[in-house]
Amino acid sequence: MHDERLATAAPRERDAYFDNAKYLAIVLVAVGHAWEPLRVGSRSVSALYLLVYTFHMPAFIVVSGYFSRNFDASPGRLRRLVTGLVVPYVVFETAYTFFTRWTDRVPDRPVSLLDPLYLTWFLVALFVWRLTTPLWQRVRHPVPLALAVAMLATLTPSIGDDLDLQRVLQFLPYFVLGLCLKPEHFRLVRRRTVQLAALPVFAVALALAYWAVPRMSGAWFYHRDSAQELGAPAWSGPVMTLVTFGCSLVLVGCFLALVPGRRTWFTVLGAGTLYGYLLHGFLIQGARFWGWYGPAWVHDPLGTAAAALVATALVTALCTPPVRRALRGLVEPEMRWAFRQPTAPPGRGERPYAATAP
Template sequence: MFHAASSSARATGPSPAPPSPPPSAQSPTEGVPAPRGSRTAAEPPAKQRDAFFDNAKYLAIVLVAMGHSWEPLKGGHRTLEAAYMFVYAFHMPAFILISGYFSRNFDLRPDRLKRLLTGVVVPYVVFETAYVLFKRAIGGDPDLAISLLDPWYLTWFLIALFIWRLTTPIWKLVRYPIPLAIAIAIAMLASVSPDIGDDLDLQRVLQFLPFFVIGLSMKPEHFQLFRRRAVRVLSVPVLAGGLAVAWWAVPRMNPAWFYHRDSAHELGVPWWCGPIMVLALLGCSLLLTACFFSWVPRRQMWFTTLGAGTLYGYLLHGFFVKGADYRGWYDHGWLHRPLGELFVTLLAGAVVTVLCTAPVRRVFRYVMEPKMEWAFKRDASALAHERAGA
């Protein structure tokens, strides 16, 4: 997610030394693109994007799409359920960690707040409404209400990114590792608080918070550690062990733990299981995320430029997955056999890849990256500069 999130498309911030994580010139707010035409001739050219991060975002969003495509197929198929749990253990944590990393420079400056509103809030309102209308028309639920307080399906990431970004100045104010300890404590408390409810999907916002805070505290040199050959070699048995544990856990563990959207009580277990699972999954997710990063290419690849469009792929692929489900396309028996599952997996990867391309981004930019100059006051310093120049 994406810029998703957060989220997702362009984020700027210092690029790690030798190509280490995603891109072309990332902006300070990962997933919140800078307004088009906002640079003046006097400003220096944008920094080169670091290919590692764009590669990581693209690969993560492909895993997200594949995981969503498996949901209607995995019932009763242990291998697919194990793959599903394995991927869900780290794909969103990796995306959220990157979003946190590119939020390090976020503050309450007017231009950054504008980008947050146009790059996160506006897409949230548009896609929350669009998904509900889509389900009304295609999903046979004509009475489904539009509620901006109750994110549906994929839109939770946008509202989470919005809240996390707004709190960034607070996390930056406190000396490390206190922010991480507080974030973990908040996540643990959320897991034992069923009364939080569904408003703004706060369970997910709070339980995923530690990954965002960890990203905020990371520096370019931390990502350099993943480039070491020893890390990549060690990641092989770790990933194999993760798959084995997922296979073992299929009949023993509720996969809803990986969604981080419910409290322990709502999952039907004693309250003390919540904090334990938060810590266990945090450790597991970080370990698998590190292994994932160790295999992300550091150089320019054919898909590197697609990393700038991951929020587009994240928000748009849901219409294809849900549309196929609503239309009963998953009911075909051959799709529930190994070759059919492989076909669905590859198709999901291909669809989300196309949705990250430049032509698709041009079409949907008016709702994903609107300029909305008409909605904002002109910056006083910019006006003064223009008058002085005149």
């Protein structure tokens, strides 16, 4: 969901389908965050929230893996990794720490680059996943191996919070799956039969989520804790890894089936979803501090719909070209001064590579 400026000199025409998918996914992220405070006392909102969290981050990560297939640790791509992920992580981790000192009234909250705050974990995860891309492309059966890593992570509460490694490891299979996908796989999910089945599948999934809300913890879909930390027996961790992976993939497929392939009014916004992702968190955090969730009507169905519409409008505005131009120096700095200039023309002998993040 990152601006797909290539690390090489030769530009490549953007694919409207993937830009549409990234925009719609970032809208779901913002809506999910907007609904979070409304879950208390509402089984319906909790079911909607659980449904969204089942597939929105897996969809992001699968697409990120797909656009990482050409990552080969060449100098140009390593430079883009630093400017497109490491620098924004440092900037926004610091910014969120200072902002939440104010909104959460925790004036002594330390700035820690080892403990990602709020939504910055994804930048750390994508950095680690992309660095390991050459390895996953050379092993046999990469997806089963990545699933095994994720299953073992759920058995290891000692991993702790450093770099949010639980999420890095438990979401890993989705990234590896994206690495293994080819264009024909996306054409398969966009067939008419899959598109017709997608909405009924989502309806069934919502009904199942409504049933599951009082019976299970939705934290399994956050992939940030071990089984023991969720108060579950150790054996349930590997089992739930497989169950959540299967559920998420079904809904990711349905989501991708419904994404339009033609250019739309929001296609251009797909290039700026990293901005929407990193910036909307300030508004979500601020909304609670400013008392936006205080009125009783906000917790009614009308308020739930209003929260979704406001979140959609705000994150849409944050993805627009003017915002990207204004903040490019923070989110996607060139930093030519920090790197040695290549002796050969950039991109010679390299295949095009697009950096994709939310």
